[in-house]
Amino acid sequence: MENKIVELQQVDKAYRMGRHEFLALKKVNLVIEKGEFCGLVGPSGSGKTTLLNIVGTLDTPTAGRAMVLNHGLENLTHRQAARLRSRYIGFIFQTFNLLPVYTVYENVEFPLLLLGRPEPERHKMVMEALESVHLLDKLDNRPAQLSGGESQRVAIARSIVKKPQLVLADEPTANLDAENSHHILRIMRELNSRYNITFLFSTHDEKVISYLRRKISLVDGRIVSDEHLRPEENHATASDL
Amino acid sequence: MQPLLIFKLAVRNLIGAGLRTWLNVGALSFVFVTIIGTQGIYNGLNEQATHAMIAMELGGGQYWHRNLDPFDPLTFESARGEIPSALQPLIESGKAAPLLIVPGVIFPGGQMQTVQLKGLPVNQKILKLPMQSLANSDADFPVLIGSRMASATGLRQGDRIMVRWRDVHGTYDAREVFVQTVFKTSVGTVDEQQLWMPLKKLQQLTGLENKAGKIILAANIAPVDAGEEWIFHDLDYLLKDLREMVKTKSVSAMFMYILLLSLALLAIFDTQVLSIFKRRKEIGMLMALGMTRGQVIQLFTLEGAIHGMLAAGFGALYGIPLLGYLATHGWALPEYTRGYGMALGERLYPSYGPVLVAGTTVLVLAAVTIVSFLPARKIADMKPTETLRGKVQ
Ligand SMILES: Nc1ncnc2c1ncn2[C@@H]1O[C@H](COP(=O)(O)OP(=O)(O)OP(=O)(O)O)[C@@H](O)[C@H]1O
Ligand SMILES: [Mg+2]
Numbered sequence: 001m002e003n004k005i006v007e008l009q010q011v012d013k014a015y016r017m018g019r020h021e022f023l024a025l026k027k028v029n030l031v032i033e034k035g036e037f038c039g040l041v042g043p044s045g046s047g048k049t050t051l052l053n054i055v056g057t058l059d060t061p062t063a064g065r066a067m068v069l070n071h072g073l074e075n076l077t078h079r080q081a082a083r084l085r086s087r088y089i090g091f092i093f094q095t096f097n098l099l100p101v102y103t104v105y106e107n108v109e110f111p112l113l114l115l116g117r118p119e120p121e122r123h124k125m126v127m128e129a130l131e132s133v134h135l136l137d138k139l140d141n142r143p144a145q146l147s148g149g150e151s152q153r154v155a156i157a158r159s160i161v162k163k164p165q166l167v168l169a170d171e172p173t174a175n176l177d178a179e180n181s182h183h184i185l186r187i188m189r190e191l192n193s194r195y196n197i198t199f200l201f202s203t204h205d206e207k208v209i210s211y212l213r214r215k216i217s218l219v220d221g222r223i224v225s226d227e228h229l230r231p232e233e234n235h236a237t238a239s240d241l
Numbered sequence: 242m243q244p245l246l247i248f249k250l251a252v253r254n255l256i257g258a259g260l261r262t263w264l265n266v267g268a269l270s271f272v273f274v275t276i277i278g279t280q281g282i283y284n285g286l287n288e289q290a291t292h293a294m295i296a297m298e299l300g301g302g303q304y305w306h307r308n309l310d311p312f313d314p315l316t317f318e319s320a321r322g323e324i325p326s327a328l329q330p331l332i333e334s335g336k337a338a339p340l341l342i343v344p345g346v347i348f349p350g351g352q353m354q355t356v357q358l359k360g361l362p363v364n365q366k367i368l369k370l371p372m373q374s375l376a377n378s379d380a381d382f383p384v385l386i387g388s389r390m391a392s393a394t395g396l397r398q399g400d401r402i403m404v405r406w407r408d409v410h411g412t413y414d415a416r417e418v419f420v421q422t423v424f425k426t427s428v429g430t431v432d433e434q435q436l437w438m439p440l441k442k443l444q445q446l447t448g449l450e451n452k453a454g455k456i457i458l459a460a461n462i463a464p465v466d467a468g469e470e471w472i473f474h475d476l477d478y479l480l481k482d483l484r485e486m487v488k489t490k491s492v493s494a495m496f497m498y499i500l501l502l503s504l505a506l507l508a509i510f511d512t513q514v515l516s517i518f519k520r521r522k523e524i525g526m527l528m529a530l531g532m533t534r535g536q537v538i539q540l541f542t543l544e545g546a547i548h549g550m551l552a553a554g555f556g557a558l559y560g561i562p563l564l565g566y567l568a569t570h571g572w573a574l575p576e577y578t579r580g581y582g583m584a585l586g587e588r589l590y591p592s593y594g595p596v597l598v599a600g601t602t603v604l605v606l607a608a609v610t611i612v613s614f615l616p617a618r619k620i621a622d623m624k625p626t627e628t629l630r631g632k633v634q
Contacts, residue, residue, distance in 0.1 A: 053626045058529060079533050086531020093629060097526040099250075101257030113246045114531050158530075 004067070005166055005198050006032040006055050011064035013050050013221075024050045025061070026221040032200060034165070037192045039201035041209060042218035048202035049170055051218070055200060056089055056168045057081040069165055086114050090159030090197075092169035096151040098143040098158075104130070105139040108157045115162060129161040132194075133187050149180030156184060160191050166198045167191075173205050185211045247536065251543040255551070261512055265548050269505045269609070270556035276498050276601050278564050281591035282572070283491040288592050290427075290483055297428040299479045300338070300367045301460035304328070304471040309454055314355075317342050318407065321454045325467040328456055336462045338365035339453035341443050345406035345436075349394035356434045358406060360443030367459045370431065371424050375439050380419035382442060387432025391423045398423050404436065409448045416446060427587075502605065506612045513545045513616040524620055525628030538617045545613020549606040567591050 013025035024047045032038060032055075040048040053059040057068055057076065066073040069088050076084070085091075090111075098107050108129055112122045130136050133153035143151055152172060159167050169188070173181035189211055192199050201208055209215060217225040255262050295301075309320035324332070324339050331337035341360035346353055361368070363376040375383045386396060396402060398420055405415040418436065426432050444450050456471065458464060464473045517524070527537050571588030 049626075049630070056529065058625045058629075082528065082531050082533040084531075085529060089531075091526075091529045093526075095522070097522060097529075097629070099523065099526075101253040102250075111530055 003033045003035075004031055005034050005036075005069060006030065006200075007065075007067040008054075008061075009065040011054065011061040011066055013047070013054065013059070014062040024221050025054075028064070028221075028223055030216065030223065030226075032198065034198055035192070035196045036214060037189060037199045037212060038214035038216060039203050039208060039212045040216050040218055041203060043204065046218040047221040048218055050221075052168050052170050052200065052202045055166075056091060057084055086111065087162070088165040090162070090164040090167040092152070092155050092159050092167065092172045094171040094174040096143070096148075096155045096175075098151060098154055100143050103140050103142055104135060104146070104154050107143070107154055108161050111158060111162045125161055125163075126157075129157040132160075132191060133157045133184075147180075148175050149177075149183060152176060152180070152184050153187065156187060156191075160195070160197060163195055164197060166200065168200050168202075170202045171205070172201065173203070173208055178207065181205065181207045244539075247540050247543060251540055251547055254540075255544050255547050258512075258516065262548070262551075265505070265508050265512055266551045266555055268508060269548060269552035269605070270560070272498075272501045272505045273552055273556035273601065273605060274560035274563070275501060276605075277560065277593055277598055278567070278591065279494050279497070280491065280597050280601070281564060281568070281593040282589065283487055283494065284594060284597060285568075285589055285591040286490075287484065287487040289590060290487075291480055293427045294430075294480065294483065295460070295476065296369045297426050297431050298368065299476060300457040301462055302458045302464060302473060302475045303479060304456040304458070304464075304467050304473050306454050307470055307472050314344055314357075317344050317357075317454065321449060321452045322470045324451055324453050324456065325471055327465055327467045328471075331458070331462065331465070332456070335364070335366055336459045338362050338367050338457045339440060340455040340457055341440060341447075341449060341452060342454040343406050343443060343447050343449070345404050347394070347402050347404050347436075349396060349402065354394065354434070356404070356436050358404065358443055358447075359435055359437050360440035361437060362441075363439045365457075367457055368431075370437060371422055372437065372439070374422045375437075378419070378421045380421060382416055382418040382438060382446070383421035384418045385422045385424060385437035386420060387435065388423055388425045389429065389432045390435060391420075393433065396420050396423075406447065414447075502608060506608055509545055509548050509609060510612045510616065512548075513541065513613050516544070517541060517616055517619060521623065521628040524623060525625040528625040529629065534621050534623075538614075538620050541617035541620060542610065542614045545617070546606065546610040548613070549609035552609075553602055553606070564591065564593060568593065 008028050008030040011025055011028040011030075012023060014021045014023050028051065030051075040051055042048055050059070054061055054066055054073070055068060057073060058081075060066075060073050069084060071080070071084060073081075099110065102110065105126060108126045109122055112125060117125070127136070130139065133156050135150065135153055135157065138146065138150060143154070146154065152175075156172075159169075167188075172184065176184065185208060188199055191197055201212070203209065212229055215225075215227050215229055216223055306320045306322050308316055310316045321341065328337055332339060338361060343358040343360075345356050345358050347356050348354070361370065361372055363372045365372060371385060375385060391397060394402075400420045401417050402420070403415055403417050405413055408414045418438070431437075440453075444452060456467070458473075464475075467473070524537055527540070528534065532540075568591050571590040574587060574589050
C-alpha cells in the first residue's frame with residue numbers, strides 16, 4: 001500500500017469550450033507504484049499531457065478521486081500543491097524550460113534553494129546530479145550556450161537533484177535527435193534504478209517506448225491498454241558511455 | 242523560501258533583460274536627479290533668501306507699532322510711538338535696535354520718486370547694513386543707499402539730493418542729504434526706495450524724538466512684553482510671504498515632476514507587461530518547480546521595483562558629483578531673476594537635505610513598486626498548465 005505513488009479512480013477532466021464541455025479524460029483508473037518507469041502513450045490529443053498535469057498537481061480532475069503521494073487533490077490548496085511539487089515532484093518538458101539568466105549550475109541548484117537547503121549540501125547534490133547527466137564540464141554555461149541534448153540533460157538534473165519521489169516527463173525527446181534521445185533515456189533509466197525515482201512519461205516516440213517497463217495507452221481520453229514490458233536489453237546503460 | 246532568493250533571481254532576470262532595463266533605469270535616474278536637483282534649487286532659494294532677509298532686514302524678530310500696516314504706507318505716519326521703556330535695557334546692550342520710518346519724496350533728474358527715510362542707530366550690529374560708515378561723516382545728513390536704488394535714481398557716492406517729507410505737524414519740510422555710501426545687497430526691500438540715515442538725525446530732523454515704528458530684536462533673544470502699543474512678530478510671521486512664494490514655485494515644479502515620473506513609470510509598466518507576456522512559460526515552470534503564485538508575483542513585482550533601486554544607484558553615480566558641484570559652486574543667476582522680489586545673490590547655492598533625498602527616493606520607489614505590481618497581479622489568473630503548453634520556446 002505504501003508503495004502507491006499515484007492512484008486515480010474514475011477521473012474525468014472536462015474543458016469548457018464556450019457552451020460545450022470537452023472531456024479530455026474519461027473515467028481514468030490508474031495506479032503507479034514507487035520505482036516504476038512507465039509511459040502514457042497515444043496519439044496527439046489523447047489526453048497525455050492532461051493526465052500528467054493532474055498527476056503533477058498542476059491541474060485538478062473535474063470528477064473522480066486522485067491521490068498523489070498520499071494527498072487527495074480535491075482538498076489540496078494552491079500552496080499545499082506548490083509545496084508538494086517543490087519537495088517530491090520533478091518536471092521535464094519537451095521545451096526544456098530552463099531559467100535563461102541562470103547558469104547550468106544555478107538552474108540545477110534552484111529547486112534546492114526553493115527548499116532552503118544549506119549551501120554545502122546543495123553543492124554536493126548539484127554536482128552529483130550534474131555528474132549523473134555527464135555535464136560537469138558545462139557548469140558555468142548559460143542555457144543559450146547549450147545544445148538541445150545538453151539542455152534536456154540540465155532539465156533532467158534539475159528534476160532529480162532534490163531526489164524526488166516522482167519525475168514527470170512530457171515528451172522529453174520530441175526536440176532531440178535519435179542519439180541524444182537514447183542518451184537521456186539511458187540516463188533516466190539509470191537514475192530510476194540508482195535512486196528508485198519513479199518516472200512517468202508522456203510520449204509517442206518509439207525510442208521512448210522501447211525503454212519503458214510499462215506502457216499505458218490512451219485513446220480519446222480513455223486508457224485502452226496497460227501492459228508491462230521487458231524493455232529491450234540491447235540499450236546500453238549510461239555508465240557505459 | 243528565502244526572500245533573498247527571490248531578490249537574487251529578480252536582479253539576475255533584470256540584468257539579463259539587457260538594454261531595455263538600462264533605458265528604463267537611465268530614464269528613471271534622470272527623474273531622480275531632476276527632482277532632487279530642482280527641489281534643491283528651491284530649498285537653496287528659500288534658505289538663501291531667508292538668510293539674507295534675516296541678516297539685512299528682519300533680525301531675530303520685530304516689534305511693530307500696532308498701527309503699522311506694511312502694505313499701506315499711509316499708516317506709517319501714525320504708526321510710531323515712544324520707544325517702550327521695557328525694551329530700553331535691550332536697546333542699550335545692543336540686543337535691540339529701534340527703526341524709524343518716515344515717508345518722503347526725492348526728485349532725481351526732475352522726476353518725483355517716493356522713498357522711505359529710515360533711521361537706525363549707527364552703532365547697531367543686528368542688521369548687516371553698513372550704518373557705521375555714517376558715524377564719522379562730515380555731512381550734516383549723510384545717507385546710505387543700496388546699489389539698485391543708486392542705479393534707479395542715478396545717484397552716486399558723494400552726490401547730494403533734496404528730500405521732502407511731512408513733519409509731525411503735517412507741514413512739508415525739506416533738506417538736502419549727502420550720499421555717503423552705496424552698499425550692495427541681495428535684499429531688495431532694504432535697497433529700492435530706501436534712504437538709510439542715523440536714527441538720532443532722523444528723529445531730530447522730523448521732530449520725532451525718541452520715537453520709532455519698529456524695534457528689531459537680535460537673534461536668539463527672548464522677546465519681552467513691550468506694552469499694548471507694540472506687537473511682537475517672530476520670524477515665522479515675517480517670513481511668511483517668502484515661504485509662500487517658494488511654495489508656489491515648487492508646487493508648479495511638481496507638475497513637471499509628475500510628468501517626468503509618469504513617463505518613466507509608463508516605460509516600466511510597459512516593460513513589465515511585455516516581460517510577463519514573453520515569460521509566460523517561465524512563470525509556468527517556476528510554478529511547476531514549486532513556487533506559489535504569490536511568490537511568482539513577488540518575483541515579478543520585485544523585478545520592476547529593482548528598476549527603482551538601480552535608478553537610485555545609477556542616479557547617485559552621476560547625480561552626487563553633479564549636484565555636489567552645483568551646491569559648492571552655485572548657479573550664476575541671470576540678471577533678470579534678481580528683481581523677482583526674492584533676496585537672491587548673484588549665485589544660487591542649491592541645498593539638498595536628507596529629507597529631500599530620502600523622501601524622493603521613498604516616493605519614487607513606492608511608485609515604481611506599484612507600477613510593477615499592477616501587471617504582475619495578472620499572474621494570479623495564469624494557469625501553469627496553459628502557460629507550459631505550446632511547442633515553441
Ligand atoms: N485548456 C484547454 N482547453 C480546451 N481544451 C483543451 C485544453 N487543454 C487540452 N485540451 C484538449 O484536450 C485534449 C487532450 O489534450 P492533451 O494536451 O492532454 O493531449 P496530448 O495527448 O498531450 O497531445 P499531444 O501529444 O499533442 O501533446 C485535446 O483535444 C486538447 O485539444
Ligand atoms: Mg501533450
